[in-house]
Structure formats: C-alpha cells, structure tokens
Amino acid sequence: MLCVDFHCHSLASKHATNTIEELLQRADNLGMEGLAITDHCPGIDNTAWLLNQEDERSFWLHRITGPDYPYFKVFISRYQPSETFKTVLFKGIECNILEEGDRAVDVPLKEAGEFDLVIASIHPLPSLLQTHDSSFLTERLLMAMEEPIDVIGHPCHKGYVPDLPLIVKKAADARIVMELNNSSLRFNKTDFEAIRKMLKLAMKHECRISLSSDAHCSNEIGCDEGIRPLLSEVGFPDELIVNRSLTAAKTYVAERKDIRRSLLQI
Ligand SMILES: [Zn+2]
Ligand SMILES: [Zn+2]
Secondary structure (H helix, E strand, O other): OOOEEEEEHHHHHHHOOOOHHHHHHHHHHHOOOOEEEEEEEOOOHHHHHHHHOOOHHHHHHHHOOOHHHHHHHHHHHOOOOOOOOOOOOEEEEEEEEEOOOOOOOOOOOOOOOOEEEEEEEOOOOOOOOOOOHHHHHHHHHHHOOOOOOOEEEEEEOEEEEOOOHHHHHHHHHOOOOEEEEEEHHHHHOOOOHHHHHHHHHHHHHHEEEEEEEOOOHHHHHHOOOOHHHHHHHHOHHHHOOOOOOHHHHHHHHHHHHHHHHHHHHO
C-alpha cells in the first residue's frame, strides 16, 4: 500500500464514484499518511462515451467549457477535512495536455499557484491530445513542462509513448516528476516496456518519480500492486520517490508551489 497516494478522483470528476470525504475516510481507515485528491479539469468527462453520440467531436467541443471554477475554488479556499482524519489531504488537479493552442495544458492560471499538486496528463480523447505521432506528442509534453505543473501523469499509454529520453531529461532539469500510475498497470492501459525504460532513464538522470493509485473508487485508494514489482525489478532507489513518506511529500509540494508561483510571476 502507498503511504502517500498522489493521484485520485472524487465524484467531481463525473466518472468516479466517491465523495472527497469517502476517499479520505478510506485512506484514514487504511492508516495512510497522505492523499492527494486530483480531480480532472472538465475537458475530460468520460460520461460522454457512455452516451454513444454519433457526432462525438462536436458533442465534446460543445461540452468543454473550461475548468470548473466553482468546484476548484471552493475546494482550494474553503474545504477543510474533518479533524478526525489523520490522513493529510493535498489539494490537487489533473489537467489535460492539449493538441492545439499556445498553452499545452488547461490548468487555470488564476488558481495554478494555489493547488498543492498539479498533474498534467495525456488523455487520448477528442479535442484533447489524440495524436499517435511520437514527435508531436513529445513536443506538446515538452511545452507542458514549461507550464506551472508538477507531475507528468501516466506518461506511457499504449500507443502513446513519447520520446522518453528527451522527456525524462527535461523533467529532471525542470524538477518535474514522472508518475508511476497503478491504474494504468492494473487496467492494462500502459506499455510495460516503456515504463521499464522510463524508470531506468529516471535512475540515469536522477529524475524523481511519484507513485499513485489514480483511484476512481474508494476501494482503489493506496493500491500499488502493479507498481511494486516494477520498482523492485529495476532496483529503483527510494530517495527518487517524492511521496515515499509524508515528510518527503510535503517537501516536494512546498518546493513545487514556490516554483509554480515564480513561473506565474514571469
Ligand atoms: Zn489521467
Ligand atoms: Zn487520473
């Protein structure tokens, strides 16, 4: 089990099943030290798939109205977990890497300095980033790392593997972490060989990584059954894991918050 889980979703993401309180309660029951709740920017709402729209593209474009300010604003500025929870909450967001535009991600700039953790991920869906072109994918990922973000979420989707040597080197230089995502492994969404390669490159460049369940249901919180064998197989050093303990997680979050805020002032 993860002692600090750096990625999960509440009902606010619209395709996850539990409330913030239920997720925290589960983490607390498990004795976890920390939990980052990182709901999606509303550009991703998988309920659209369930509706099986014929004109999918226009349907998506019609629905995507930008970040859900009311939810994120209240979550950041007003929400406080019950004092009975021992698990520390990190307030995060998972934004999307975009196919078009001057900005490669859709994290709202007004709030980008307020989150504890900003994940940027490729979600191969209409109007987001659907390309299979590795060099274009790599270009958008490199652009994303100029933005106020902290983590590249599930970087090696099946069929969507970027140029890992370039990406990992850039992440190390920018002090951004690469994520090792348990759901991607558990639900067979990722390329195992690419993940192994990413971990070995991270060791070579001393690029830090984060571990996450990417839970969409409370019973997935803290799960790491796909992650652990890979870490052991490559002999990944603990000190390069930013959420290896609550102290390490807090240090990383504080470091990145300062960097994000300085980027926003430029
Ligand atoms: Zn994601
Ligand atoms: Zn996610």
